[in-house]
Amino acid sequence: MIKNICCIGAGYVGGPTMAVIAQKCPHIKVTVVDLNEERINSWNSEDENELPVYEPGLAAVVKEARGRNLFFSTAVDQAIDDAEMIFISVNTPTKTYGVGKGMAADLKYIELCARQIARVAKSDKIVVEKSTLPVRTASAIKDILTNTGNGVQFQILSNPEFLAEGTAVADLFQPDRVLIGGDTTPEGQKAIQALVDIYANWVPQDKILTTNVWSSELSKLTANAFLAQRVSSINAMSELCEQTGADVNEVAKAIGLDSRIGPKFLKASVGFGGSCFQKDILNLVYIAKSYGLHEVADYWEQVIIMNDHQKRRFAKNIIKTLYNTVSGKKIAFLGWAFKKDTNDTRESAAIYIANDLISEQASIAVFDPKVEEKQILKDLNALETRSAETNQKGIQTFQNSYDACEKAHAIAVLTEWDEFKTYDWQKIYDNMLKPAFIFDGRNLLDKNKLEEIGFVYQAIGS
Ligand code: NAD
Numbered sequence: 047m048i049k050n051i052c053c054i055g056a057g058y059v060g061g062p063t064m065a066v067i068a069q070k071c072p073h074i075k076v077t078v079v080d081l082n083e084e085r086i087n088s089w090n091s092e093d094e095n096e097l098p099v100y101e102p103g104l105a106a107v108v109k110e111a112r113g114r115n116l117f118f119s120t121a122v123d124q125a126i127d128d129a130e131m132i133f134i135s136v137n138t139p140t141k142t143y144g145v146g147k148g149m150a151a152d153l154k155y156i157e158l159c160a161r162q163i164a165r166v167a168k169s170d171k172i173v174v175e176k177s178t179l180p181v182r183t184a185s186a187i188k189d190i191l192t193n194t195g196n197g198v199q200f201q202i203l204s205n206p207e208f209l210a211e212g213t214a215v216a217d218l219f220q221p222d223r224v225l226i227g228g229d230t231t232p233e234g235q236k237a238i239q240a241l242v243d244i245y246a247n248w249v250p251q252d253k254i255l256t257t258n259v260w261s262s263e264l265s266k267l268t269a270n271a272f273l274a275q276r277v278s279s280i281n282a283m284s285e286l287c288e289q290t291g292a293d294v295n296e297v298a299k300a301i302g303l304d305s306r307i308g309p310k311f312l313k314a315s316v317g318f319g320g321s322c323f324q325k326d327i328l329n330l331v332y333i334a335k336s337y338g339l340h341e342v343a344d345y346w347e348q349v350i351i352m353n354d355h356q357k358r359r360f361a362k363n364i365i366k367t368l369y370n371t372v373s374g375k376k377i378a379f380l381g382w383a384f385k386k387d388t389n390d391t392r393e394s395a396a397i398y399i400a401n402d403l404i405s406e407q408a409s410i411a412v413f414d415p416k417v418e419e420k421q422i423l424k425d426l427n428a429l430e431t432r433s434a435e436t437n438q439k440g441i442q443t444f445q446n447s448y449d450a451c452e453k454a455h456a457i458a459v460l461t462e463w464d465e466f467k468t469y470d471w472q473k474i475y476d477n478m479l480k481p482a483f484i485f486d487g488r489n490l491l492d493k494n495k496l497e498e499i500g501f502v503y504q505a506i507g508s
């Protein structure tokens with residue numbers, strides 16, 4: 047039975063997943079390691095607001111297990127050496143250079159981990175791919191691990207993570223399924239069983255699915271592609287709704303009642319964000335192309351094209367509605383995170399909308415309950431559209447929505463934070479310039495109530 051686990055990568059996946067394993071398995075020592083010392087210090091902070099990842103319920107889980115059987119550390123070699131099972135949970139971003147630039151997953155961090163494990167390991171280990179990886183990565187990891195010449199035996203498992211941010215703890219406590227892929231050899235099956243036994247501490251056996259490694263790796267990319275495709279599909283219909291008098295919320299409800307379609311993931315929006323959907327689909331497209339499957343590649347690429355279009359047309363509509371100019375106009379952004387209940391801003395639609403509007407010389411005023419100014423500027427600067435100084439002049443961050451909206455020409459709702467629904471909208475209206483516009487990129491607010499107050503309200507898809 048496994049008694050000692052190490053996880054390389056203390057990010058949005060490594061942190062919460064390991065915290066939950068540690069909480070549910072007090073008999074297993076779990077050490078989460080990262081090269082980023084600041085991140086590790088934050089995980090070790092006594093102040094729950096300092097944790098590097100905001101997720102409802104996470105602070106309590108960390109508090110219960112940390113120091114008991116959950117440890118956060120920068121001593122990577124030591125943790126690898128001690129562990130019987132090593133999860134690799136490092137980032138696998140889209141490549142920004144060389145062959146596959148802008149499409150393929152950059153696997154340099156994965157390879158570094160494999161080489162470090164190969165160098166340090168003195169006893170047999172089970173290596174678990176927790177990161178999302180292109181299909182067949184396990185064979186590259188295996189190559190690196192088996193050519194060390196020090197006689198240590200490795201088993202490679204694929205165990206992709208399906209948690210969504212904002213609901214990570216609930217998703218980890220009660221996953222729809224846990225997927226574990228491994229070799230069909232007896233040693234492979236033994237390794238699979240060792241990981242099954244860990245999850246079986248809280249996940250019902252019938253929800254633990256075992257497959258071969260390649261099916262497991264590819265299922266993760268497939269799941270994200272299907273999910274993102276649903277959002278792009280409903281967003282495509284939202285534009286048609288706007289032209290025809292149909293209401294996308296009504297259409298979504300009508301089709302969602304068909305049990306073959308189902309009601310989830312049909313919320314029209316300003317466009318999907320997050321660190322996974324775009325990256326994983328681009329990766330899928332790249333893989334398909336590399337096998338010469340151009341129709342497959344084009345099919346999935348359309349999901350991204352539609353999403354980019356949805357973001358761009360939201361910004362364009364703001365400009366058009368504000369009499370074709372936003373130059374010098376204050377536009378308040380409610381929300382910067384890519385969805386509610388997370389402090390994560392990666393690929394958030396807000397970044398792209400802000401970028402487009404700043405190019406038109408708008409003055410953006412942001413309020414997000416969990417995102418700080420430093421992050422907002424970092425996100426904008428990463429686009430490299432203009433200098434950091436110009437970005438700084440184009441955007442201001444506020445500690446509350448009322449100040450952000452004061453004297454604004456328009457409000458754009460970009461994240462569906464619950465608190466936005468309960469604001470004193472009359473007060474906000476009174477302090478805005480007139481006509482007071484609201485562009486609700488999340489179809490979150492009450493149209494009738496806002497129109498009664500006097501707002502000019504526009505939603506997505508109606
Ligand atoms: P992240 O960027 O939040 O965390 C990755 C961490 O790995 C960073 O803290 C980084 O410093 C660390 N790291 C990188 N190389 C390292 C090395 N050689 N040694 C030690 N630490 C190293 O990323 P994330 O969001 O947690 O995603 C991790 C993986 O999980 C990705 O492959 C992603 O696609 C996948 N995934 C993410 C989500 C999600 O919701 N974020 C969900 C499912 C799967």
Ligand code: UDX
Pocket residue numbers: 207208209210211212270273277310311312313314315316317318319320321322323384385
């Ligand atoms: C996603 C997958 O859901 C998860 O299984 C995987 O492990 C990681 O990637 P995440 O990106 O954290 O999770 O959040 P998700 O809830 O999937 O939302 C992604 C984006 O799509 C968000 O910007 C969200 O606002 C948007 N979205 C989602 C919609 O616009 N409409 C919807 O109906 C659903």
